[in-house]
Amino acid sequence: MLTEILHLLQLPDMFPFIVPCAGVGGGIEAREHVELLPLMKDTLVFLAAIGTLFGLGLALAAKKFSVTIDPKVEQVKEFLAHAHCGACGYAGCEQYAEAVVRNPEVPPNLCVPAGTRGAEAIALLTGKKAAVRERFFARVMCQGGWSMSEKRCSYEGVQDCRAVILTGGDKACRYGCLGYGTCARVCPFGAIAMTEDHLPFVDPDKCTGCRKCEAACPTRVIEVLPESQQVLVSCHSKDKGSETRKYCRVGCIACGICAKVCPFDAPVIQQNLSRIDQKKCTVCGLCVRKCPTGAIRDLLLPRPKAFILPHCTGCQICGNVCPVDAPSGEKNSLHTIDQSRCIGCGICAVLCPVHAIDGTFNAPQVFASGEAREKAA
């Protein structure tokens, strides 16, 4: 039979064909009489032959083309977030897992959604050091919800920012949040919810800083910023101050008061917009109090207030540096801080030479750095 098959497979015989069967439905011929025994024999032999052929072929292929998969890649993959968000810079979670195992230069902390725990686990698996990476959050740089801002027209089309922007936006301000919730829909972690005033609210517990919302937002009003940046000019309007005031009640009108009041010269006015320099800002929150339109947002609110510890030497430095004159006391005696005046800016805590001021948001860091300095000395 084998020789018969081989003979039949010869190329010259392939064209043209003599169709040896008649009947409807795919060459099943209608026959009056079927010889059961030879038919069964042929069927069984054919099925067994083709089964063996495929089985051997597949086994050979599997053997010859086997790919060794590092078990570490699988283990690393288990610690990744599996959101395929691309925050690590690779196409997907699998590609990053492979890169971090194979390439010694790829750091283990690139998976932002997996967080520090994931980074530590991956570092342990790959024998690398997990440097602590500051968390990043999506920040909406607009506070002009629909009740706070003016509309240019009434929009009734597809309820999605990406569609609204095709009409030029229905808000009078071209720079602000449109409020149709595209960011909330693209967020793979469900961290963004729309408030009643049509502004996105980012849940810091769920946000991983993957930048999907930043990419989807047509007005680019979402910025992904480090956790430490807690005082933000939440406005992107580059319109003139008078126009911004007309369009929105919480827009930055570039009055420059924040730049004047800041002891560290962090805010800079450029193109009718104040922007806080991240490197200079100490998150003291003075500008937040002075901003006439409330465009600067303080994410640390409510701020804990300062109090003085008993080892105060009475040097009066705190009284000199305080922007609201909250500390009082005679020289060389224990000072007190007026709790009703203190705004929790933390400037005095940093500048106190004996670290006698506690309670502010930055006090733990001040104490930690003081201890480190003492140890070094």
Add this chain to the structure above:
Amino acid sequence: MEFSKLFELVVSASLINNFVFTRFLGLCIFFGVSRRMETAIGMSVTFTAVMMISAALSWIIFRHVMIPLEITFLKIIIFIGIVAGFVQASDTIMRKISPGLYHKLGIYLALISTNCIILAVPLINAGERYSFLESIAFALGSGLGFALALIIMASIRERLELADVPAPFRGTPIAFIVTGLIALAFSGFAGLIKI
């Protein structure tokens, strides 16, 4: 004459007898991968390639082994075996030879092996008693038709994502309605060629 016959086959398989819109085959994959244009294109490329190769393989086995042995009634089970075996082998080989291509198309290969369009092509080839070249042309036409269906659907669904669809119709229901409308439009191709 030969060429025009092949061309007719390609046109009839892709437009007039489009597998998705007139024969209603392969609907699960059609709805599964038409959400995004990128996956739709990857799927249709893989589909066309697998269809043509499996049509050629099954044609050789059908014509040269099964017809002489008079066991053509086994064609369904044999064609399933041929397609599954071929897909599995190409999956293994592709993983080794070009991992990049495997990452792009590998996920679709697993879905393909038991798909009804892939099985329908060799079965129709056998039933219509097409020659070798005609079989390949028919497979190519079917693949192009499926690609056309997927790409039309993916581009519509990408827009549907933004549309204000009534809540009960969101997702698959509206996709079925859209498919019905496209199928209606495709019925206009009937009578384009008479074979």
